[in-house]
Amino acid sequence: MEDQSHLFEEFWGTSTSTLDNLGSTGLGLPISKQLVEMMRGSIGFESEPERGSIFWFEIPLDSPSVETVKLEKARSSRIKQIAPYKDLPILRGRILIAEDNPANQLIGQTMLERMGLQVDVVANGREAVAAVRSIPYDLVLMDINMPEMDGIEATGAIRKLPGESSGIQIVAMTALAMPGDKERFLSQGMDGYISKPIMREELHACIASVLEDLERPPSTITSDNDTNPADTNTSIIDTEILSTLTRDVGTELLPKIIDKYLSEIPVRVNAITAAADSNDCALIAKEAHPLKSSSAYMGAMGLAELASTLEQAGLELNLEKIKQEVLHLPGLFEQTREELTRAKASETK
Template identity: 40%
Template sequence: MAGLKRFEGDARQTRLLLALIVAYAVTIAYCDLLTRGPSGMATLWPCNGLLAGGMVLLTPRRGLILLAATTVAHVLLDRLGGTAPAMTALFTVLDTIEAALIAVVLRKAFGGPPRLKNLAQALRVVGLALPITAVLAVIGAFASAPMLHVSLPVLLKNWLFINALGMTAGLPVALILFDPRIQRGFERPVWEKIACYVMVAVAALIAFGRPGHTLPFLVFPAGVLVAFRLGPKGAAWTTVIVAAIAAPLSVLGIVAEAATRAQASERMHALQFLVSALLFTCLAAALALADQQRLKLLLVRRQALARKAQARAQAASQAKTEFLATMSHEIRTPLNSVLGFTRLLADRDDLAPDARRHVGLIDGAGGALLTLVNDVLDFSRVEAGRVELQVEPARAEAVLRDAVAIVAQDARAKGLAVEIQVEGDTAGHHGLDADRLRQVLLNLLNNAVKFTPAGRVTARLAVTPGEGADRLRVEIVDTGIGVPPQLRDRLFQRFSQGDSSVTRAFGGAGLGLAISKALVELMDGRIGMTANQDQGSTFWIELMAQPCEAAPRAVVAAGGRIAAARILLVDDHPMNREIGGAFLGLAGCEVVTAQNGQEAVDMARGGGFDVVLMDIHMPGMDGLTATRAIRALPGAASAVPIIAMSADALPQQIAQCREAGMVDHVAKPIQKDLLYAKVEAWLREPAAA
């Protein structure tokens, strides 16, 4: 690959060398043979600028070849035009030295070939070249005065104007025309380019076609229009075309009018000024537009990169979601067996004390692992912005007491005292998402119990009335190990705990507080931690909640209808069928099992089931397909409530279950009380299916 690029670079340089040699030969022939004024010097001399620009763009070896070829062309064409040998030698030596010196200065100043991206760079190039041009013009004037028989002041003036203005136009034109990178952003059809340049030529012929009656302003509108359409190269070609037409016509006009040498000199100087002014007028417009084009291209490229980055981020997010879904399913499936059989064992009355303790330890370890999985999923939901609050009337005190009751058993197992303290009107209802508030309180209470070796955990609730909304402040105070000051800023960051020793000693992924912070902020509240004066920490949350009336709630009689229910349990895993059947059997249900979706559809077709508990991932016909097939059955069999009972627990997976026709979802590992509540709810409301 490197060799191919080097070969292509050499080929481009060789083509550029040949193009420069031809361009120089044509330019010097045109200037020397067709634009000579009465003084014997050319009206316009951009040749040195062309040679200097070529030497800058070429490699040093090819630059020397260009210098040698142009020297030969210079000598031959000067002799062909009738220039005396001494003058030919003087012109050739001075022009060669001037071009070589300028090329060296520009390469050093720009660190390589200058690229004219804006007008300031073009002016800098000309500013670096003109001092060298002026010095050599003075040397040429003094050296040629005895041979041309012209007064020294007039000769100095002519040398300076011809060389300086020729360099002012010739050098930028050469650097623009022979740099392939400049055209980018101004690609136009061939016919449009031809039309533009024909327009410029016509304007130049009209402006300079009548000797003595020039109308130079006509070329400027045409030149600016071409610059806007074709960019910097259009401006450069406009200058070349106008100079090529105007110079010989001006010389013809001078001859036709038999002008004096002074008048001819003034006319030549005016023409040189015109060509330079035209170049920089058009170049200013073209380079400004080119800069806009570069910014547009840069913006387009950055937008493309942003789209690619967005696509990569979406792909990464999708991959993360798929990974979480897969890992959640694969972890929950064995956990369902571990926790399910453990709780079945724990409910037995014939366990020895040691065996019951061991079962409790297994249940605790499994519960910790389930909490870890739930934390990861919860954080994924929060981070993706997929958590929506379900605000309903609730008593903050009742939510707090529920959370305390859940952790009370673990606290008692450690010998910790758990207290609840309330202040203010805590009997009223407020608009709250009770589930999310309970989740936050459980995180804080679990941490307090986990990090408190001895002493007590106190849960305080204070309700402060306000205008329109009440302030609810909950504090969880412990007498635990506390948090060192240097680590407190990291507490609410994801995957963060006090230090690595905390992880080793107490476990966890460090997501609980990060999730709690995100949920509290979603509820427009605040969360924080303060160190106790004596020992331990106080974690607190503050919420603003609207007081409201309690919502009517249906009361379910003890035992309910679940004891008389006939349930179809569909799962491909034998242990899951055994656990689910055992839980439902304990409640008095009649349980019929199926091991795949097709069996479930066949059994449901016969009717007689009150509820269907459906797994999702099964060989053959999966749970979603089976649900759609049951919903398509004729008669009452299609209306049976179908509850997903799956390890798929991500929001989008639950949404897919509902889209397929399922009415609810129970996540594995199965929690007995939650399973009973779900089944009982749909036994009471079958019409909702």
């Protein structure tokens, strides 16, 4: 028992008769004692022969502040936000998203990163060509309608690049496709087609097929999610799409995406209204397309369908149709804003 008084001394050994059973303290216990005392605490032990020992320490600690609790909750939310999908296999590869809409960029990047992929984002076709020229991507997800250089022009430019860059897999992305769009995209050098709003499982399957076999024919990575606007039963908000988006990006990120969308749409609405007043069909088609795309992603199908109608009327130079449909735009946007604001509030409770 007298040996116990030396347990917290450096490199102290027990007597020879007990050495085989107890060994020596080394530095572990002395260091523990120093650390505890530095924190204004105390350390000790209780021991009974042939029954074992219990070591204990006590240190004074402050109760966590409200700020500390909030910080830990924020860290926990961030971990949940970037956590991979548990129900989908992890993918490994580097993907380029060419997409000019900020809300769509955020949605796409979040979904791909949660699949395990490395993701870069560019805002137009010219930037996409420059990125492919310098980085060996596994796949490009190419929006069709973008400023400066659209997706079809960018695909043509990529196919003319020297070396292996010209053969990169390119999958077209567009919302509420018109009849014949898929065939047109494939004929312009794209390898596949996927329709917005893009479903998580569909996107995963598309990318997985490319990563597994880069020599697959285009038909094997083509989406079956083609939507004919005329056949769609329209409502202001498709709650199923919005619920799927919430699942795909996480409840923490959804309010930010809604805010991005709602800040962007008034600019589009005003531009379309002004273009209708000046009979500028080309500008109407140009502005209606991103409105259609981002609205479809958000489940705002009423606005997406109206934007699709205006885009088609603009392409067909149908001013009479434009004048009729544009009257519904401000009111429908206001209804959409109210519905999404309510959805955002329910997620932040």
